[in-house]
């Protein structure tokens with residue numbers, strides 16, 4: 001089964017536009033789980049442009065599904081995650097000023113760094129996942145880091161899906177096969193949507209989890225959050 005983890009960064013983006021507490025990210029997390037979300041994802045960035053440090057601590061006791069915290073493992077991020085102890089941490093190598101995440105790890109180049117950070121998280125009982133481009137050759141280095149899972153960075157898939165979905169999925173399929181050989185769990189995310197998620201989930205073996213935010217919150221403007229979550233769950237159900 002592929003779990004749906006809803007990324008609520010965009011709820012915080014709207015809230016922060018007026019500086020108050022509305023819409024509330026904690027209420028959104030509670031409702032989303034009631035509506036069927038199997039996890040809540042957040043990506044607290046150093047500039048707190050959406051999710052703040054306070055949000056991270058406020059959300060912890062309210063997420064009874066799976067709490068997934070994404071981010072670049074700078075020291076303050078590492079210490080916060082070790083204190084909050086989510087079920088999963090996803091390491092993303094994004095620059096502080098990046099508009100959004102825009103690349104996976106070069107695990108060969110960052111091998112020693114990733115090994116040491118990952119062992120810190122694993123010693124604390126936190127499952128780790130690392131953001132990866134769809135490149136089968138990177139998988140053996142990803143496995144060497146000791147991570148439990150990889151997260152396939154799906155922006156390129158989403159971009160090419162309407163033009164040629166078979167060639168859009170091919171590098172992801174090959175990377176997933178390689179990851180399975182090494183015993184790595186597979187997550188995926190970035191720009192997945194109601195249009196493209198079903199084909200992705202049908203064609204990627206052993207896909208454990210997708211984290212979806214930007215499209216899901218946008219689609220919910222028209223469909224409502226509950227209908228949108230249910231529509232994703234239908235697309236992810238075993239066919």
Ligand SMILES: CC(=O)[C@@H](O)[C@H](O)COP(=O)(O)O
Pocket residue numbers: 007009010042043070092099100101131189190213
């Ligand atoms: C890791 C990843 O792919 C992104 O989902 C990221 O979490 C989105 O962050 P923003 O919401 O800041 O664009």
Ligand SMILES: NCC(=O)COP(=O)(O)O
Pocket residue numbers: 007041070151188189190191192211212213214215216
């Ligand atoms: N890890 C990906 C994620 O959490 C959501 O990405 P997006 O759907 O906001 O692009």
